[in-house]
Amino acid sequence: MVRAPLTRLDWQRGERLGALLRQARGDRSMPEVAAAAGLSAETLRKIETGRVPTPAFFTVAALATALDIPLDTLAEHCAEPAPVRQVPA
Amino acid sequence: MVRAPLTRLDWQRGERLGALLRQARGDRSMPEVAAAAGLSAETLRKIETGRVPTPAFFTVAALATALDIPLDTLAEHCAEPAPVRQVPA
DNA sequence: CATGACCGTGATACTAATACCGGTATAGTA
DNA sequence: TACTATACCGGTATTAGTATCACGGTCATG
Numbered sequence: 012m013v014r015a016p017l018t019r020l021d022w023q024r025g026e027r028l029g030a031l032l033r034q035a036r037g038d039r040s041m042p043e044v045a046a047a048a049g050l051s052a053e054t055l056r057k058i059e060t061g062r063v064p065t066p067a068f069f070t071v072a073a074l075a076t077a078l079d080i081p082l083d084t085l086a087e088h089c090a091e092p093a094p095v096r097q098v099p100a
Numbered sequence: 101m102v103r104a105p106l107t108r109l110d111w112q113r114g115e116r117l118g119a120l121l122r123q124a125r126g127d128r129s130m131p132e133v134a135a136a137a138g139l140s141a142e143t144l145r146k147i148e149t150g151r152v153p154t155p156a157f158f159t160v161a162a163l164a165t166a167l168d169i170p171l172d173t174l175a176e177h178c179a180e181p182a183p184v185r186q187v188p189a
Numbered sequence: 190c191a192t193g194a195c196c197g198t199g200a201t202a203c204t205a206a207t208a209c210c211g212g213t214a215t216a217g218t219a
Numbered sequence: 220t221a222c223t224a225t226a227c228c229g230g231t232a233t234t235a236g237t238a239t240c241a242c243g244g245t246c247a248t249g
Binding site for chain 3: 103104105106139140142143146147152153154155156159
């Protein structure tokens, strides 16, 4: 095995990352944010829709800068999908 | 042109990222940190030596977690190589 | 209706990231 | 010298990321 394909969990994590980025984008247009981050609108769309589950580090960093959200917050929310509703008290 | 090759600046940025990660690793062995981050030692070595300038986001995030350094600090130091010594006052 | 802007999907092309393998060099130890 | 461990380097194989293009859908505007 030279390079294992992405697992189901990788894809789910990518979906969470995309959802967070889309939420952070808010009302701003996709081409506008993509240009601010220095990537194409199609690529941003694929990231937001979770079709590119593991983008490059600096791509996410540029998006985080363009969207004004800290990288650590992004990583935390991706690692923790929805652990809530399971540990009430 | 379908996918532009990495520029010289991309490689320099990758070298800074690698230097930061190697510095953060300290005395810990390469295989130990790689295992903690969930990647192979070869990949970690390539990242540290700057031969893989743009690793995946979650790869860097896992390394940052394993090395206990915030992602934002990492991104900042990579973006700003050494702008000092040029703006004295 | 026509035009344009934005979003979505799919295909294509090319480079990059990751893992595995073998070889090499350098210390450290006996 | 030999042995061991670590790190560096090169090549190979496979998957993934990114850009571009093309088509379709929706909505606002003319």
